[in-house]
Amino acid sequence: MSTLTLTLGRPTLADTIFSRSLTTDLVLVSAGAAVTAAMAQLVVPLYPVPITGQTLAVLLVGSTLGATRGMLSMLLYAILGIVGLPVFSEASSGLxxxxxxxxxxxxxxxxxxxxxxxxxxxxxxxxxxxxAISFLAGTGLTFVFGLTWLALVTGGTLEQVLAWGLYPFIIGGVIKAGIAAAIIPSTWKLSAAIASKRNQ
Structure with a gap:
């Protein structure tokens, strides 16, 4: 008899720690949104786009939970902000x-x-x-959406949009990807070591 779950793909880091179930998945999705909301409050104010800790959270949540739960977690984060919870950067919210x-x-x-x-x-x-490659790709995809949106909203030239929404974030993006790339494989090794001890 199969257990109802939000994800049917290959197991991820979260699945080595928690058994897959609908309840567990809902808790993990909610936790991912909460972590992203907390990291959003780590802000270096810049106009028109601030530097925040959100992108690091996104990389960690996606990698830990997998594609389906990761996307649902970020969708929940967006919805919570839209309906008025202060989860966006600098405790902002709203459509x-x-x-x-x-x-x-x-x-x-x-x-x-x-x-x-x-x-x-x-x-x-x-x-x-x-x-590292995975997280750099995820970071790059975020910028594809962010820069396109920024160009549409501001009507700025390509150079302006890159100056506002890309150049100030390149070093930080690489650092965040590096941090995530150090954390996740290390956690896999720790999880494997714990599992090995349990089986002895």
Whole structure:
């Protein structure tokens, strides 16, 4: 008899710690949204797009939960912000944020979590190099959405949009991808070591 679950793909890091079930999946999806909301409050104010900790959270959530649960987690995060919970950067909320200069990044988080989760379900996150490539790809996908949205909202030139929404974030994006690429494979090794001890 199969257990009802939100994800049917290959197991991820979360599945080595928790048994798959609908209840567990709902808790993990909610926890992912909560972590992203908390990291959104780590802000370096810039106009028109601030530097935040959100992208690091997105990479970690996507990789840990997998494509389906990762995307659902980021979708929940976006919905919570739209309905008025202060989960966006600097405790902001509302549809106006999504329609504003940072809205594309928030939408991009959903797809970035999906991409990193999909790659994680194919073992890209078990070693540093694969994880780093996966997380850089997720970061890049976030910028594709963010920059396109920013251009539409501001009507800025390509150079302006890149100056506002990309150049200030390149170093931080690489650092965040590196941090995530160090955390996730190390956690896989720790999980494997714990499982080995349990089986002895």
């Amino acid at each position: 106006g944020v999504l329609a504003g200069t940072t809205g594309g990044y928030i939408v991009g988080f959903i797809f970035a979590a999906g991409l990193t989760g999909w790659l994680a379900q194919r073992d890209w996150d078990k070693k540093f190099l694969g994880a």
